[in-house]
Amino acid sequence: MxxxxxxxxxxxxxxxxxxxxxxxxxxxxxxxxxxxxxxxxxxxxxxxxxxxxxxxxxxxxxxxxxxxxGRAYFFDERALENQPEKEAIASEAVKLVRDHMCIFLDASSTAYTLGMKLTGFTELTVITNGINLALALKDVPGITVILTGGIVTSASSSIEGLLGEDLLRKIHTDIAFVSARGFSLENGLTDFSIYEADLKRMCIKASAKTIALIDHTKFDTTSISSYASLDDLNLVITDNHLSQNTREVYEKAGIDLVIAE
Missing domain, CATH: 1.10.10.10 (Winged helix-like DNA-binding domain superfamily/Winged helix DNA-binding domain)
Structure with missing residues (x-):
């Protein structure tokens, strides 16, 4: 339990x-x-x-x-929410990962779900601020895990802050997979923690492509700190519970949406 x-x-x-x-x-x-x-x-x-x-x-x-x-989400709490949707989104996202890539996965439960699907690679580098994810991947054959430096948070099981800023400036990733507490046309991707938002912002700048993993409940909601605008996103993967009207509004705004079945 x-x-x-x-x-x-x-x-x-x-x-x-x-x-x-x-x-x-x-x-x-x-x-x-x-x-x-x-x-x-x-x-x-x-x-x-x-x-x-x-x-x-x-x-x-x-x-x-x-x-x-009403309180700040603990990792186990977030993992309980919308599990089928996260599985579908992660299954779609893993299709975009290729051998010899360097990818960033944030500390979200959706990114963790994606991480659990990373098998069969001969050489893959995963950079993450998710402690649970790093522990889960550290012994997977073919995967090198780099954990960002910073302050450990017990609630979200993540590392926040930019103590590892110098490392992040030297590393360039092929894809940054990020999730968010909220996603809106006005504010883009938003998160509850301003410190984690800072980290994600830097990782997005260091990545050739940014893919947002956003279930339908996050659309048209906003949290405290914005870390990515619509222009920063190359692709948004969501689940098939997103309403047709919402889908049309975001696609009209220029968002490339993939609906995971």
């Missing part, structure tokens, strides 16, 4: 029973008491519940209306 699912079940249980012990939750969810305590500590900090000695009590959130979807 992933962290998001587990914590949502904790919230549901507390809403129904008003309180719970660590041992109760451990037995209910089939995980260790240590795991439950870690969850409760995190959720208490985010004011999702009130931690007590040996357990937790329900916290009325009707005033602030904060829930799990």
């Amino acid at each position: 992933l962290q998001l699912e587990r914590q949502q079940q904790i919230l549901n249980y507390l809403e129904k029973n008003r309180k719970a012990t660590t041992n109760e939750l451990s037995e209910l969810l089939g995980v260790s008491a240590t795991t439950i305590r870690t969850d409760l500590n995190q959720m208490d900090k985010e004011k999702l519940l009130t931690k007590t000695h040996g357990g937790a009590i329900y916290r009325d959130r009707s005033g602030d209306k904060k829930d799990l979807t």
